[in-house]
Amino acid sequence: MNAARTVFSDARYVILSCAIFAPMLAGLLLLGEYVFVEPYFVSHLPPGSELGLVLIVALCALSALVIPMNVYRIVALKSSRQRMGGGVLGSVVGAAAGACGCGPVGFAVISTFGTAGATATAFLTNYELPIRLAAIAVLAVSYVATARSLRTECRIGQR
């Protein structure tokens, strides 16, 4: 927790965190058809979709936590970029799961890539929840590793 406090005591990382969270959440809510902006702005939570919504919010929150902490490591502590991969990978994979299906993204992927696109869309749709859970697990592990790394590197830096 101290590592996160250290990072987010700098306003620039708070802004970065918000810049990740807000567009990612808005995009996933639109793609998941929880929110519509055309022809009118309207939100909608069909019965049975609650878990999907919770996972989307968790994914966005973790992405907004882990990615700025990794950027801090790289920029402020001049660490290697090696551990950045987990956070970005988790965010991208988690966002991709469920983004396809029968929405505009899935439609475009199928229209562009034909059978290969349909296969990829089917995979991402069929395994949406497990993929999102795995992405959240990757982000959680990435958070723990980054926080531990920050504590160690900050301690060394203070000596």
Added chain:
Amino acid sequence: MKAAWIGVGVAAVIGIAAVAALSGIEPQEARVYGEISTENGSPILGDPEAPVTIIEFGDYQCHGCHNWFLNTKPLITRDYIETGKANLIFVDLAILGQDSWTAAQASHCAGDQDMFWEYHDAVYNNHEDTIDGGWASKENLVRFAGEIGLDADEFKWCLDSNKYADRVRSNTNEGKSNGISATPGFFIVGKDGQSDLITGAQPYITFKHFLDEMS
């Protein structure tokens, strides 16, 4: 000589009718609403003379279409279709997988026995959130037909013959050419041919706005 020409004419008519029957495109009247042709779509649900027509482009394997079927369609049916204010036509936009094609053809096979809408409902009531995961396999589609009282042998023959493949292809192309970019996609068409597009499994309130305005 005259008799020979009559013979040629009769043969031509029989030939055209046979091709139409084999291709699954029935020579029915052109049902065009605005710029959208629904002549290969479902039978009309509700009053054909209703002032507003809702045209749904959908895929039986689409999760959003299933959501709309469960959450929005019952309210529209109660408030607009059963009251004669609107009618509904379902047009296949089978893009998600092989089973989407089979399910769409199956619905038209049910239509041969005058049970398109009953079968349509049965497929959605058995929907699972997987694409080509087996729930809409040919065997299951035949089972759904039996469960609602269709002649299973006739239905299976129809499905095996791919009689309606061209019809489903034609419907899918109709959706794409009219700018549908996701399923379900809806055109709400008024009597004057003016239409509005609604994309996605939107809630009842969105449809109510358009339907009240047009009816």
